[in-house]
Amino acid sequence: MRVAEAWRVALDALRANRLRSALTMLGVIIGVASVVLLVAIGTGTKQQVEQQVEGLGSNLLLVVPGKIEVGTAPVVSPLTLKDVDAVTRVVGDPERVAVTVASGATARAGARSDFTTVQGVLETTPTVFTRSLARGRYLTGTDVDTSRRVAVLGDSVARALFPDRDPLGQQVTLAGVRFRVIGVFAPLGQSLGVDRDDEVHVPVTAAQRLWGTQRVDGIAVKAPDRERIDELGERIVAELNRRHPDTEFSAVTQQQILGVLGDILGVLTGVLAAIAGISLLVGGVGVSNIMLVSVRERTREIGLRKAVGARPRDIGVQFLLEAVLLTTIGGLTGMALGVGTALLVDALSPIPAAITWWSLALAFGVSAAVGIVFGVVPAQRAGRLDPVVALRAE
């Protein structure tokens, strides 16, 4: 009963000073809204990346020289197409093995040019990775075997070089060598700010000739099923270690890549939330400040309440509730603002944003906690006021 009364009194006090209450809440609103928004962006980005990694194809095993860990330097690959043959023998199905040798190069068509990534690949790429074409055809086994100078353009490259023409059958010059366009990929969009449509696929043999190398950067294997994926990876790595005793090799699954990326993005989200949390903290200091002012202003009221029988705790609870009410109303408003902004950002900008229930629960909990933490000192001060002094206050 007394608590219900205290709620009513607290709400009344906030209403009596609408502008001041609103301004105090604004600090909390901004803090909570930014926490919700930034966590939403972090979560959205993570989900997008996860979708994209999963969208590469299922049961994928990526074999690369060196270790896949954050902070390790990339290793120059000792792999060649002979190693790819060896891996294919281990896998037992050439359709399941894809390779890449990649390098940046300028692509030209007529007067237009575009700096892009040229990937030397096998004809198996669309099977191993899930890629589909918008137009034309992909590379064939014959294209690879004969090092034919044919190219499949990513959507962005096609738009850059042939904005007003059908690229099929046209010539492009890659690093000074002419290739014929035989196909255009369906667009994939962006991932972590990287344009995934900014690439050109050519036969791996043609790419090696273009750059004068025997090198293969990495091998991708589509495992027949999920259960045997780790065992297959171990066998491939063992075979490669036998062939290249001086180099370490790693076979990573999508799950492992997701784990690493998830960790990075999780840290990023955490940092964003912490930065936003600082503004919430500043909002809390504002609450504390205004509560101290409120205690001072209402000293006579406190004295009167004490005279008619309010115990120190009754007064303390009243002011604490007032602070908590400020921050929770601010918190709820901030949540609404944060969710609204996140939805707008997600809809109107390329930045993905996803609302998670835990971020809302956290933001609300934190704002209530801020009210308690920053309300305690003013509330104690109010509770301890000497009624004689308080009644005399002007």
Add this chain to the structure above:
Amino acid sequence: MTGPVGDRPEAGSTAERVPAVEAVDVSRTYQLDGVSVEALRGVSLIVHPGDYVALVGPSGSGKSTLMHLLGGLDRPTGGRLVIGGRDVNALSPPEMATLRNETIGFVFQAFHLLPRTSAVENVALPLVYRGVPARQRRERAAAMLGRVGLGHRLDHRPNQMSGGEQQRVAIARALVTEPTVLLADEPTGNLDSVTGAAVLELLEQLNAESGVALVLVTHDQEVAGRAARRITMRDGVVVTDSDDPHDRPLSVDHDRPETLVPAPSAEPRSVSGSGPGHPSGGSGGAAGATGRLPQEPAPGGAEVGRPGGVA
């Protein structure tokens, strides 16, 4: 409800009545910037249920300090103070708050009503801290407002009421808990004389009807003159008490002329004001007061010029 409310009928029935408030050699010293200020220096007095006492004295005489002590808002630094049968020095701050809630009603010069809060809610406030359910609070507060003649203004806010009405609301608030002592600190100080007189009459009527002890702090001699008993303070001590419970001889010599004339109406009023619960002591005290007062010195120069300013 428990406590003093339960004690009261018992107090009235016994021949030797239990005092509402008893102060024995009470002193109160303040520390101001490292300097000790003795606001009260050994005050002894008893207030019985149903008493009508005027506490007078110039400003700085200690009467406000005494009132705060009698009301349980403050504790003595020396001596013994018993309110409603409980020794104040043995009580924690929350227990003091409960004691105030159950035994004391306050009426202040500046009314001290909560703004933006209706009359009925202002009156119900002490019941909130007693844990009375909302519906009962409203009923009791409304009934009390009816008794002070404001039954038609329950939902008016202080700023919609006149000063006299606000003070009536404050009186209703003080009495809604059925206290044993009603402490009124200059209750007419912020009111014009007509309104003030009406408020005073209301207080006297409630004192007579309900048996609540009325302690009136005032510098208004006319107001003080209406009380059955009059306690004059100066420099932190009681100079005269027309109903000295310890029957101690007054320490003041009769060498100064009395400049204050007690109101002629003091005696009859005090008899009726002390009520049926106070038959012999009240009238005897009042008679003593009128007999003794003319020989007593003026409490202070400040009061000499005051009666003229009051009418």
